[in-house]
Amino acid sequence: MLRSFLLGVILLFSLSAQAQFIIKGKVTDAETGDPIAFANVLIQGTTIGMTTDFEGNYLIESKSLGDSLKVSYLGYLAQSKPLGKQEEQTVNFQLWPTSFELGTFVFEAGENPAFEIIRRASSKRKEFDKRSLEAYETRNYTKIELDVDNLSEDFRQRKSVKAVTAVLDSIRQLTNDEGEKILPVFFSETLSTFYFRNSPDLKKEIIEKTKVTGVGITDGSTTSQITGSVFQEYNFYKNWLRILEKDFVSPIADGWKTYYDYDLMDSVLVGQDSCYRLQVYPRREQDLAFTGTIWIKKEDYSLKQVDLTIPKAANLNFVERIKIQQELIATDAGPLLPAKTRVLVKIGQVTEKTAGLLAKFYTTSDVIRVNEPMPTSFFNQAVELKPDFNQYTADFWRSTRPDPLTEEELAVLQMVDTLKKIPIIRFYSEGLKFFATGYLPVRKVDLGPWTEFGNYNNVEGLRLGFGLRSNFKFSNKWLLEGYGAYGLVDQRWKYKAALTRILDRTRWTTLQLRTSRELDQVGLEMENLEGNSVFLAASRFGTLRRPFVSTNHRLTFQREFFKGFLLTTGFNLAEFDPLFNFYYLEKDTREFKNRFETTEFRAGIRYGRDEVIIINDNVRASLGSNRWPIVELNYAQGMDFLGGDIRYTKLNFYLYQRLTMGIFGVGRYELDAGKIWGEVPYPVLKNHLGNETFFYTTAAFNTMNFNEFASDQFISLRYRQSFEGFLLNSLPLIKKLKWRMVGSANVLMGSVRDENVANVPVFDPLGVPLRSFGRLDPSKPYVELGYGIENIFKFFRVDFFHRMTYMDQPEAKPFHVKVSAQIIL
Structure with a gap:
């Protein structure tokens, strides 16, 4: 019996010695509830531990058990929890984010060992970039x-x-x-x-x-x-990643040493791959760069996974944190594709009495095929x-x-x-959407746009109006829209009515019939300013300059023949009925005329190689291009039939591109060129858009007066540069303000043929002097240069402009200050 007892005790101790303890759980962000991938989990007092997977899960099997479990990760406060004595237990952690501050880097003689790893990883970017497939x-x-x-x-x-x-x-x-x-x-x-x-x-x-x-x-x-x-595409093999319309530099980009510092932490096993784990830090904390951890495979120096954060100190507005986690897998052809991506964007409170916004994105991908x-x-x-x-x-x-x-x-x-x-929530959500889009959905129609509901100017006095359009619930093939408005002083009705038939939604094809009667201004026509609604609304308020009643009847056909290539063609009948003292000399009889009608055949093409287009209900909407320019070529032929009084030909070329310029920020240029053949009244010429207001706009020459110059042939180049935090991020006191430099240069060359000058009389039939337009010297460009600061108190921008030429013009001023308000990140 004693022997049996001793054998039992020995067996019990033997089993205890072989006992396997299992600890499992999940690590999440305490603010967002999102899993924290790649966090370090360690049994305290031992070397036993692991890192969490992409879903934040961990599972530790151990023959020994300490008294507590500790979880730590860069950018979060470390946390410990006690362990029980049971063989299997679940311990979950919620970690609190903490501000990440750069420490002082101290290196011994010789090169930082992390640099050679990054150098090799960067040199192999093309080999592993999915765009090389x-x-x-x-x-x-x-x-x-x-x-x-x-x-x-x-x-x-x-x-x-x-x-x-x-x-x-x-x-x-x-x-x-x-x-x-x-x-x-x-x-x-x-x-x-x-x-x-x-x-x-x-x-x-x-x-x-x-x-x-x-x-x-x-x-x-x-x-x-x-x-x-x-x-939701994030490719760290690009030099620059565009996030929220900002360009952030990749940790393995060309020129990585300009933007980043690195620490080689250790070598770890990730799955079956032995990897270097490196900590990355921006050299200047306000640069648009990442901080966090990247894992690079020892075998071929490819990225295995990344866990990167854009810190709060970066020169961004309202954004408290952007976090990107990504796992990559190799394709059979070699280049890598993301298997899992998680993105978190935390928008802070605009004021203390408002709330913030949290956006979470998660994508998993399975490769179906490559190189087919x-x-x-x-x-x-x-x-x-x-x-x-x-x-x-x-x-x-x-x-x-x-x-x-x-x-x-x-x-x-x-x-x-x-x-x-909840009714109050529906009220506020619909109201916000109404303000942002201009339209309020009510069953099968949308009421709006709200900008047409009221206005005030010196011609109409108080203007009241109302508009609506059909929506997708009414039909996905027909779009009906229109508005009516009435001025209490001029006592004129204004209106627009349009009927659009959508013939093909895949290769966007439409046929539209439209008629309108509206107040316009020479050089400020609504048709030319439809893409700049704020400036258009402001220009129709207060004092109207050279106003006229414009009546239009238009038939337009559109067809997208292949991706990015849109053809537009049609006819337009228009009447010009001035409300200011205007006359021109008719071409053949040289008689005074103060109104005219035009009949135009129009054709145009637009090409955006990588322009992103979505179909918003029954309207085609552009989200812009990524890399290539957008090109437009438009042709119009004025004819003297169907009521037309004038024969002429117009040709216009337009080019726009956004340029990513690395440390120098982002540049944008617009090239606009045109020519008009034929003798025409000056409202038919290109009346270059000036800006006499105190507010800055990209749509105009900001040192030019309204109706100062017109041309029948011209070419203009408008360039503006947003330097982001370049230079100012390095100035000790200024960098805390997060100001950003901006610059611009606008150049215009144009001319008017003698016959188009001769058809403008100096006096009207009663001998009253007539105002016409300024004439550019074909050998002398109009030049204005600007510079300024944006992001003042996060909202305001101040620009200073110098007019460099044509200072002999009446009312020309050499220096202008313009202000504007904007909401930018």
Whole structure:
């Protein structure tokens, strides 16, 4: 019996010695609830530990057990929790972000050992850049969540907010460890297939299924086009990554040593790959650069994974944090593609009494095939929705998601659905959308634009109006729109009515019939300023300069023949009826005439090689180009039939491009050239747009007076440079203000033929002097130079302009100061 007892004790100790302890759990961000990938988890007092995976999970198996578990990661406060004695336990952590401050770098003699690793990684950028593939195709799942956070007590006590606080307080999962609330307002899931083709550089995403729920979201077709993965692409093998319309330098870019410093932390095993783990730091904390960790494979110096943050100290407005985590996998051809990407953008409070915004993006990708390019015609539409994109079952999403929704995400969906039903929330969300878009959806029509509801000027006095248009719910083939307005002083009705037939939505093809009667100003015609709504609205308020009643009847046909190439053609009948003292001498009879009619045939082409276009309901909308310029060529032929009084020919060329210039910021140029053949009244000439207001605009020459110059042949180059934080980020006192330098240069050359000068009489038939226009010297350019500071108190900009030529003109001033307000990051 004693022997049996001793054997039992020995066996018990033996089993205890072989006991395997299992500790598992998840590490998340305490503010956002998002998983923290690549965090270090260590049993204190031992060397046993691991790093969390991309979902923030960890699992440690150990034969020994300490008294506590510690989690740490750069940019977060470290945290420890006690361990129990049980063989299997779950310990979750929520880490609080902390401000990251650069320390002092001290290196011994010789080169920093991290530099050689980065040098080799940078030299192999082309080898591993996915853009070097001939083509690739991926299957993507994308998840987006938007939350209102920083719910201050002042914000919560507002009458409009109290309606939701009771609901918010009832959902436990929508809090962090400190009990602070977030208010979800949007959640989407999208399943899509993404296609890329090289030479030429073409992209396309087909949205197969999308599930969108959000406060104020009424049209899934438009929203679904921007919730896919095409707008969530982050390629660290580019020199510059564009995020929120800002360009951030990659840690392995050409010239990396100019922007970054590095620490080689250690060598680690990531999956089956042995990697260098390097800490990266911006040399100047206010530069648009990243801080964080990158893992580079020892075998071939390719990126394995990144965990990078744009720190709060960077020269950005309102943005408290941008965090990007990414895992990369190699394709059979060699270049890397992202397998998982997570992005967090935290927008701070504009004022202490407002709330902040939290945006989360998550994308997983499976490679379908590489180097099997689709035909060029396939890429005609950048984003395409499948006909049944919004038809699905709950089982479909459960089987499609790479991972099930967390408790927090399920609570988010519950909260968004609840908010949508609260009347005060609907009122505010619709009101905000009305202000931003100009239109208020009411069933099958949109009321607006609100800019037409009222105005005041010296001709009309108080102007009252009302407009509406049909929307996608009415028809996806027909668009009806129009407005009417009445001036209480001039007692004239103004109106616009248009009927558009959408013939093809894939290769955008439309036919439009439009008629309008409106007040215009010579050189400030509404048609030329439709892309600058703020300046247009301001120019129609107060004193109108050389106003006239413009009546137009137009037939227009549009067709996109291939990606980026749009053809426009049509006829236009117009009447010019001046409200100021205007006369011209008729070409043949040399009689005085003060009004005229034109009949024009028009044709134009527009080409944007990489311009991103989406179909917003029944309207084609451009989101701009990434790399290549946008080119336009327009032709108009004036004819003397169907009521036309004048024969002439117009040709115009326009070129625009945005230039990424690295440390020097971003440049933009516009080249505009044109010629008019024929003898025409000066309102038909190119009346160069001046700006006599105190406000800065990119649409005008800011030192030129209204109606100062006109030309029948001209060429202009307008260049503006945003230096971001260049130079000012290095000045000890100025850099704290986050001011940014701007500069501009505008050059114009033009001329007018003698016959177009001769048709303008000096006096009217009653002998009253007539004002006409200034004439540019064809050998002497008009030049203005500008410089200034933007981001003053985050909103204001001041520009100083010098007029360099034509100082002998009446009322010419050599120096101008212009101000403007803008909301920029």
